[in-house]
Amino acid sequence: MRVRGLILALAVSQAALAEEEWPIARRGDLGxxxxxxxxxxxxxxxxxxxxxxxxxxxxxxxxxxLDANVLELFGRQSFRNNLFLKGTLGVGQINRGSFDxxxxxxxxxxxxxxxxxxxxxxxxxGTIDLGYQWVLREGAITLGVFGGYTQWTEDMDAxxxxxxxxxxxxxxxxxxxxxxxxxVWKGLRVGFAGEFVLGRRAxxxxxxxxxxxxEVRNEDSHHLRSDLGPMPNIVLEGEGWGVQWDAELxxxxxxxxxxxxxVRYWYMEIxxxxxxxxxxxxxxxxxxxxxxxxxxxxxxxxxxxx
Numbered sequence: 001m002r003v004r005g006l007i008l009a010l011a012v013s014q015a016a017l018a019e020e021e022w023p024i025a026r027r028g029d030l031g032x033x034x035x036x037x038x039x040x041x042x043x044x045x046x047x048x049x050x051x052x053x054x055x056x057x058x059x060x061x062x063x064x065x066l067d068a069n070v071l072e073l074f075g076r077q078s079f080r081n082n083l084f085l086k087g088t089l090g091v092g093q094i095n096r097g098s099f100d101x102x103x104x105x106x107x108x109x110x111x112x113x114x115x116x117x118x119x120x121x122x123x124x125x126g127t128i129d130l131g132y133q134w135v136l137r138e139g140a141i142t143l144g145v146f147g148g149y150t151q152w153t154e155d156m157d158a159x160x161x162x163x164x165x166x167x168x169x170x171x172x173x174x175x176x177x178x179x180x181x182x183x184v185w186k187g188l189r190v191g192f193a194g195e196f197v198l199g200r201r202a203x204x205x206x207x208x209x210x211x212x213x214x215e216v217r218n219e220d221s222h223h224l225r226s227d228l229g230p231m232p233n234i235v236l237e238g239e240g241w242g243v244q245w246d247a248e249l250x251x252x253x254x255x256x257x258x259x260x261x262x263v264r265y266w267y268m269e270i271x272x273x274x275x276x277x278x279x280x281x282x283x284x285x286x287x288x289x290x291x292x293x294x295x296x297x298x299x300x301x302x303x304x305x306x
Contacts, residue, residue, distance in 0.1 A: 026139070028077040029305040035072060035090065035264060037297025040064040041154065041183055043218060043236060044289040045275040048106075055104030057289040063156065063181060066097035068123050068295075074303075078133065084144060086193075087128040094121030099158040099179065103167075112167035116178055121156030127244070129189060129209075142195040150189055150211070150244065152266065154293065155182040172224075180221040180231070183293060185268045187214030187242055201252040211242035214268050216291060229279030238273020238291055242266070248299065260301040267294045
């Protein structure tokens with residue numbers, strides 16, 4: 001009888017614990033996330049206003065297949081008045097990629113085409129948002145809207161060059177650094193954040209942010225072009241828009257400890273911008289045809305909730 005009573009007591013306590021755990025609203029969380037992704041940045045400008053013999057676009061530069069790993073810290077805190085504050089901070093490295101540089105004359109006749117290897121680079125970003133949320137069905141559904149700020153930086157070096165059309169006089173050795181590029185995006189975020197209980201221990205969270213306003217500064221340092229002066233010797237600036245989307249499926253491994261796997265997509269582009277030669281004062285700026293950055297990948301996270 002004593003054994004049966006003990007078993008019954010344990011069963012009741014386990015049921016009570018389960019009722020306490022799910023569903024229940026989280027007041028906050030803190031954790032780390034690993035983001036494995038691939039990205040690209042493309043830009044072009046129109047110099048026909050200076051020389052009608054040139055094409056439009058005149059020069060197209062594409063950094064692509066930029067594989068990167070990032071370690072990110074993140075956190076979120078909800079308050080009694082239904083406000084919440086959340087943010088992320090990530091730092092990592094770009095492992096590999098390629099750089100293509102094409103130049104065109106009028107009629108889009110290509111007269112130069114080179115390919116270089118991106119062998120190293122750095123990536124960093126941060127976001128901070130303040131929002132208002134509605135907790136429904138005792139925490140089974142949480143819906144929120146927010147506004148905030150983001151900054152995203154990628155910095156990389158390209159080595160060597162394969163001269164496809166012979167314009168630069170032959171290939172350049174792969175141990176020669178030919179160009180460094182740094183692109184910095186800054187933007188305002190508005191969006192939707194939702195969390196949905198899917199079962200006893202599973203949750204789905206989504207974070208969908210639009211960037212109605214973004215600005216960018218892109219710096220090119222051509223290491224073999226002494227005629228362009230000190231580096232950075234080409235600067236692009238512009239304004240535009242973007243999106244930052246995240247979705248994550250989480251599972252509670254232990255009480256208040258969750259493991260998550262997700263997907264992430266970021267995209268920013270200009271609607272207006274110009275290319276400048278900072279070492280030549282008075283030289284007119286050329287309008288940009290396009291400038292965008294894109295990055296997408298999968299995430300793995302571990303968090304502690306309270």
